[in-house]
Amino acid sequence: MRRQAALHRLLCLEENFVDLMTSGIHGYSRPLRHCLLSGSEHQALFQNIEKVCAKMRLLHS
Numbered sequence: 001m002r003r004q005a006a007l008h009r010l011l012c013l014e015e016n017f018v019d020l021m022t023s024g025i026h027g028y029s030r031p032l033r034h035c036l037l038s039g040s041e042h043q044a045l046f047q048n049i050e051k052v053c054a055k056m057r058l059l060h061s
Contacts, residue, residue, distance in 0.1 A: 015060055021053045 029046045
């Protein structure tokens with residue numbers, strides 16, 4: 001029972017993390033892509049955040 005509760009808690013934390021990453025993408029990564037940052041600066045800050053988020057969403061669907 002303890003193990004199952006720990007796994008459930010971990011899944012909930014991961015889902016919350018994906019939600020926060022998605023908010024970060026919409027609130028920071030995409031808006032900064034074309035206005036304040038050069039392409040190399042954006043790449044250095046955000047790298048593969050959208051790919052990572054998409055893969056994590058697939059794991060939880």
